[in-house]
Amino acid sequence: MSQSTARHALPFIQPAQAQKHVTHNEALEQLDLLVQLTVEAFDASTPPGAAEDGQIWALGPAPEGVWNGQGGRLAAWVNGAWIFVTPHMGWRASLGTDLRVWSGSDWRAPDLPDLQNIDGLGIQTNFDATNRLAVASEATLLTHDGAGHQLKINKNEATDTASLLFQTGWSGRAEMGTAGNDGFAIKVSANGSAWHYALLANSTTGALSAPNGLTVTGNISGSAVTQSATDTTPGRLLTTQAGAAQAYRRGNILGTVSQSGGAPTGAVIQRGSNSNGEFVRFADGTQICTHGLNSNSSGEVTWTYPAGFVSSPRVVGTPNSSNPILFAPRFTARTHTSVDMSVFRSNDTRTAVFVETQAIGRWF
Incomplete structure (x- = not known):
């Protein structure tokens, strides 16, 4: 017969053994140490200065x-x-x-149970039948394993919902995903019950x-909008200051005309006046100046x-007089900024008479 147990080497009381209580107490002492084993430290290397019985x-x-x-x-201190x-x-x-387990060479944390096909998982909170995975945390990190990373949300049928729902106090405020069809949608709500679509993408x-x-x-920007001041491609979105394709309206038909590279960049019609007469400019470059002034019999x-022209304009004049005598205006020294004028009688002499003048040319 063995003198100790097979597993824990606890001493047996032998036949005719004297002082049986010593053997019995030694076995109890070891059981007291090993049952529900607790330690003061793992991987200890230095004995404590003082120890309590049973530690x-x-x-x-x-x-x-x-x-x-x-x-x-x-x-054990006993x-x-x-x-x-x-x-x-x-x-x-x-x-x-x-909690640790002796591996034969060191104390190790026990392996976790198999997490396949479990009913749910709650991290610092409880999962339920709807939310099988529940996490209470300031952040949740999903990262790569050496390449890219995808978060997959799969639904059963097109009429089901696969989305990300953003809540405030457990009340929905924004949702993005495929809700009720396979088109992507972003919608928002102020109260969690009335929803408004912000964007819809046709699948x-x-x-x-x-x-x-x-x-x-x-x-x-992009090819869907006009590319330059002269771009009139059908179907493109018109941008402001698109020149020939500009959508004119009551607010910008009249004003200061301007151009860049031969394409209008301002209003359609500009009218002005000063002590030298009146002028009207058109967006196509045409300019008309008018004035009324008296000729001089001596020169x-x-x-x-x-308003100045880009080059010498064509100038005409009409004498304004009740006198039946034939008058003929003459224009000389024409430039892009001025012209000299005389009015002659039929006898080829200068005369002083009021003349309505008009100059037509281009301002660019």
Whole structure:
């Protein structure tokens, strides 16, 4: 008959043994240490300065002092002395909530149970039948494993919903995804019950729509908008200052005309006047100047145009007189800014008479 148990080497009371209580107490002492095993430290290497009866340390591979040579064993302080116990594979020991298992060479955290096909998982909160995965945290990180990363949200049928729902106080405020069809949508709500679509993307064509309006504060570019001041390609979105394709309206038909590279950049018609007469400019470059002035019987009278031309214009004049005598105006020294004028009678002499003058040309 063996003198100790097979697993924990607890001493048996032998037949006709004297002082049986000593053997019995030794076995109880070891059971008291090993049942519901708790330790003061794992991988301990230095004995404490003072220990209480029943305290146990799980020693590291090379402990010091009175523990020297007892690496990997359990050191227990009992009745004023150290006793050492060799752990066996699978023994469990805890340090508070830190539970470890003896692997045969060290104390290790136990392997987690298989997480496949579990009912749910709650991290710092509880999951339920709808929310099988629940996380209470300031952030949730999903990162790559050396390449890209996809978050997949799969639905059963097109009429189902696959989306991300943003809530305030458990009340929906914004949602993005495929809700009720396979088109992508972004919608918002102020109260969680009345929803408004902000953007809709057609799953067949990719066309994007904003059913409740759209405000753009930045520039719009790309081949869908006019490319230059002279671009009149059908179907392109007109941008401001698009020149020949500009959408004129009551607010900008009249004003200051201007041009850049031969293309209008301002209003359609500009009218003005000064002491030299009146003028009208058109966006196509045409300019007409008019004035009324008296000729001089002793020489030429210079008319400075109220607005300059790009080159010498055509000038005509009509004498305004009740006298039946035939008058003939003559214009000389024409430039892009002025012209000299005389009026002659039929006898080829200059005369003083009021003349309505007109100059027609281009301002660019």
